[in-house]
Amino acid sequence: MGDQRYYVVDGATLQCDKGSAPTKLKVTSQQTEKLKDKLQATVQDCKPNENIMPFGTCSITKGSCSPATMPWKDPSKFVDNNGIDELLDKSTCQCTVGGKISVMDPGQKFIFETVSKDDPSNEIVEHKECHCVEDAAWMKLVLSENAKNIVESAGKRSPEIMKYYTNTPYENDLKITDSNNSWCASFVNWVMENSGMEGLKSKDAYDKTRALKWKEWQGGKVIANPVYGALAIKQRRGGGHIGFVAGTREVKGKGKKLVVIGGNQGNALKAALYAQNDFLAFVVPKDYEVCLACYELPEYSDKADNSSTES
Structure with a gap:
């Protein structure tokens, strides 16, 4: 495994270790090469007050910052513009006053290069783009089902909900109605099986309908943090709950929340807001390649309610 380094674009956040405030990089060295619709930065974007703006108050002069910058160091050696x-996000720029300028945020987290940790020459071994949103193909089915506004009907058997029990022991159980059985894990199983993957297999056929058992999914692997499309598994009173990570949303006064689409959320299939630490595990298909950029979850813009009941 190598170190991933991200390319820098217009609007990247810079910080000087002698300045009191960060500033934004303005790219003027070229007007053709873009990454995700943002101009890509080069070593020539080093002009004071044109590319690099003042950093507030300078701790050396004790007055307002007046950048006197030298050329950028440690650029990419893989591709030139x-x-x-x-x-790259590791690049630095020296100010002749005495400060060292570094990249706090490269402005994008989709295009990166990977360098070998073991090669003494630090040879670049990959140059790639994160395709996590495109690669999580099962989310197309999740989103299309979510758009149907499927809601439980007490004491009834909705065809839309009953179909999620396909290939489970509940498939032909006439005692099952919308509201007398938790169906979040059945929804997950139905999505994965209808997206070309195997559902959860075990000696107990009922396990695929049990949220907590999906931590042991033979077709998946547990990851430390959520990525787009990951199965989000949590404990609740009386059992567990499971849904699909669809992004994040900034909630005023409460910070960033995780958006999870799942069945049996407030007696419906819908998107709901959770704290990340509500969940005990995140699982993705075992052949799903996770890069550092995958952890930069997209902003979820559609309707998402506060989390409520899950039983």
Whole structure:
């Protein structure tokens, strides 16, 4: 495994270790090469007050910052932009006053290069783009089902909900109605099986309908943090709950919340807001390649309610 380094774009956040405030990078060195619709930065984007703006108060002069910057160091050696070296998030720029300028945020987390940790020459072994949203193909089915506004009917058997029990022991159980059985795990099983994957297998056929058992999914692997499309598994009173990570949302006064689409959330299939630490595990298909950029979850713009009942 190598170190991932991200390319820098217009609007990247810079910080000087002698300045009191960060500033944004303005790219003027070229106007053609873009990453995700943002101009890519090069070593020539080092001009004071044009590319690099003042950093508030300078701790050396005790007055207002007046950048006197030198060329950027440690650019990418893998690809050049019309013969000009491109900046990476590890690149630094020295100010002749005494400060060292570094990249706090490269402005994008989709295009990166990977360098070998073991090669003494630090040879670049990959240059790639994160495709996590596109690769989580099962989410297309999740989103299309979510758009149907499926809601439980007490004491009834909705065809839309009953179909999620396909290939489970409950498939032909006439005692099952919308409201007398938790169906979040059955929804997950139905999505994965209808997206070309195997559902959860065990000696107990009922396990695929039990949320907590999906931590042991033979077709998956547990990851430390959520990525788009991951199965989010949590404990609740009386059992567990499971849904699909669909992104994040900033909630005023409460910070960033995780958006999870799942069945049996407030007696419906819908998107709901949770704290990340509500969940005890995140699981993705075992062949799903997770890169650092995958952890930059997309902002979820559609309707998402506060979390409520899950039983």
